[in-house]
Amino acid sequence: MVLVFYGHFIEELMLLKNPTAAAHYKFIYSFHMVLFVVLAGYVAKDNVVAWPVGEFIKHCFFSRLLPFLFFTLLMMLPPVFFDGKFYGLALPSVAGYTQGVLNSIFGLPSFCIPSWFLLLIIGLESLHYGVYRYLRNADIKIITAAFGFYVAGYLFNLKFDIFNPLEGRTVGWNYFFIHEAITLYAFYLAGLYLRRKQVFMDRISFKIVVPGTVIAFLTVLLTYTLNKGAFTFEYYDAVVIMLSSHGHMLLFPLTALAGCALILFLAEIIHAPKLLAWMGQHSLLLMCLNGIFYHYINPPAAKWTMVNLPDTSGWVFVVGTVVTVVSMALCLPLVFVFSRYVPQLVGKPKRNGPLLRNFI
Secondary structure, three states: OHHHHHHHHHHHHHHOOOHHHHHHHHHHHOOHHHHHHHHHHHOOOHHHHHOOHHHHHHHHHHHHHHHHHHHHHHOOOHHHOOOOOOOOOOOOOHHHHHHHHHHHHOOOOOOOHHHHHHHHHHHHHHHHHHHHHHOOOOHHHHHHHHHHHHHHHHHHHHHHOOOEHHHOEOOOOOHHHHHHHHHHHHHHHHHHHHHHOOOOOOOOOHHHHHHHHHHHHHHHHHHOOOOOOOOOOOOOOOOEHHHOEOOOOOHHHHHHHHHHHHHHHHHHHHOOOHHHHHHHHOHHHHHHHHHHHHHHHHHHHHHHHHHHOOOOHHHHHHHHHHHHHHHHHHHHHHHHHHHHHOHHHOOOOOOOOOOOOOOO
């Protein structure tokens, strides 16, 4: 989530033609969304495929879709009072709200762009529910399926380029980003495979962790700039998972998996303090709350930065870090309020009270 907050601010500096910000963006985006998918696979429940269809649909609705709807409605309120960045939507206006609602229904969450990941998770979990029952009895099936889904998904998205704002394709056939879920299911299976083999379940020797961290970092550092295409979203010379823009067929997974390994090794070294662990448990909330900064705060903050501060790599990193820390700190009271009083609306439907009964 730190990388998400940092990346979304750095993106605004990149759009203002800051070359250092562009390098930071390309580095982070080469792996950070894949990391979410690997972690989602790591914590996936094996018995989910045994659930009745109705129970699975109920789970998806209350755990994923309801938070998406809740934050979409919530984020429709600020445009009445504040100017924001909404990619061509004339807000507040009837036409702007109508188009924004239609976009959100058909797969582009215009009022809270970061919430798109909730839709992708529904696509991934639905694919997993249908497929994993045929894979779970053999490691070789999981490995083979991972390769197969990656190749099929990569080629499919390269060929059809389903979701591309540059070409005017923003709504229609991208329900739950299932087209991208095909590609990313390979990484979901990678996380699941790590869990099956109990990797990272127990403490790992520093003799492995330290050189592993160095090797993973150097792999990302030395390969992320080599991935120069073919990007379906040509406006950004970088991996953009939301737009199924992966770049090179081999370099993309190499850098992405190295980046995932880097963060997992760092987690072994750092031992997250209680606050970070608590924030990690509320990643869904933080992802959606990032929409406040994505739409309203980051664009003017980036413009102010470009005008008032030196255009150097050091300053880009310092400002990006400060904005990230302050933004996440400002989210904490809202995370506490939502998770304490309406957890059923923000991804925890099994909880009971204090204002609502449990939904599941």
